[in-house]
Amino acid sequence: MPRKVIENPNSCTLVHAMNMIGGKWKPIIIYLLANGALRFGKLLIFIPNISKKVLTQQLRELEEDGIIIRQRFAETPPRVEYSLSERGKGLLPVLKQLSMWTEDNFKSIEFEACRIVTL
Amino acid sequence: MPRKVIENPNSCTLVHAMNMIGGKWKPIIIYLLANGALRFGKLLIFIPNISKKVLTQQLRELEEDGIIIRQRFAETPPRVEYSLSERGKGLLPVLKQLSMWTEDNFKSIEFEACRIVTL
DNA sequence: ATTTGTGGTAACTAATTGGTAACTATGCCT
DNA sequence: AGGCATAGTTACCAATTAGTTACCACAAAT
Numbered sequence: 001m002p003r004k005v006i007e008n009p010n011s012c013t014l015v016h017a018m019n020m021i022g023g024k025w026k027p028i029i030i031y032l033l034a035n036g037a038l039r040f041g042k043l044l045i046f047i048p049n050i051s052k053k054v055l056t057q058q059l060r061e062l063e064e065d066g067i068i069i070r071q072r073f074a075e076t077p078p079r080v081e082y083s084l085s086e087r088g089k090g091l092l093p094v095l096k097q098l099s100m101w102t103e104d105n106f107k108s109i110e111f112e113a114c115r116i117v118t119l
Numbered sequence: 120m121p122r123k124v125i126e127n128p129n130s131c132t133l134v135h136a137m138n139m140i141g142g143k144w145k146p147i148i149i150y151l152l153a154n155g156a157l158r159f160g161k162l163l164i165f166i167p168n169i170s171k172k173v174l175t176q177q178l179r180e181l182e183e184d185g186i187i188i189r190q191r192f193a194e195t196p197p198r199v200e201y202s203l204s205e206r207g208k209g210l211l212p213v214l215k216q217l218s219m220w221t222e223d224n225f226k227s228i229e230f231e232a233c234r235i236v237t238l
Numbered sequence: 239a240t241t242t243g244t245g246g247t248a249a250c251t252a253a254t255t256g257g258t259a260a261c262t263a264t265g266c267c268t
Numbered sequence: 269a270g271g272c273a274t275a276g277t278t279a280c281c282a283a284t285t286a287g288t289t290a291c292c293a294c295a296a297a298t
Binding site for chain 2 (some may be wrong): 012013014015016017018022024027028031066087090091093094095097098099101102103104106109113
């Protein structure tokens with residue numbers, strides 16, 4: 001099933017960007033991959049409450065958009081590693097800036113519990 | 120009806136940020152307000168295909184998060200103006216950077232039709 | 239022969255989001 | 269009195285997204 005992309009005749013860069021990274025878990029996935037490749041199973045563990053199905057979906061979409069790279073090893077049991085592409089790495093400063101904006105503006109909110117994602 | 124916020128015990132700055140600006144039209148609204156206040160009706164015209172109800176919702180949420188300011192004038196017919204708060208203005212560089220990332224990485228896509236939002 | 243682990247897929251359901259159309263409130267104008 | 273304009277709200281429905289559960293394929297280990 002092709003994901004639904006906003007069919008806006010005036011689609012602009014921001015809309016396009018949000019279509020790509022606006023998914024519920026996508027920024028987390030990107031940030032988790034910032035420090036190197038991770039296997040499917042690890043991502044499943046690191047991202048609380050995400051289901052296999054949804055993780056698969058989000059990874060597929062990120063791959064489609066060339067943000068991450070999927071590498072499959074011909075082993076058994078199978079091993080699949082996901083890593084950021086160059087394009088994906090280019091997103092890190094943006095996410096970092098966004099993260100800093102949030103920290104500066106919403107200090108009061110409890111962010112202590114999430115060291116996995118905060119760089 | 121309170122909007123559904125991601126109930127992630129490991130909620131992090133990025134998740135929080137995406138909860139605030141990840142809405143379908145929110146980046147557009149923020150960018151439209153970058154150059155000054157706009158009335159409800161103008162936003163409705165500038166944002167293609169958005170419905171009144173959804174525009175109202177998005178504006179309310181942005182206001183809740185302190186990103187925009189709603190100013191109601193006691194006139195008839197009523198006039199309501201929306202503008203960026205300081206917090207909201209702090210978001211502009213981030214969005215600009217995101218927009219640039221998209222332009223750099225997806226040159227081929229047609230962005231000509233959307234001069235309203237691209238700064 | 240059966241179990242284990244990995245990375246899925248399929249079918250189904252629940253939750254959330256987005257959209258339409260009709261309606262409201264207010265004061266002005268005719 | 270009736271209509272207009274603005275900025276909504278409400279009820280209802282459609283579309284989209286997310287989640288659950290069960291299952292598969294493969295080889296190695298037990």
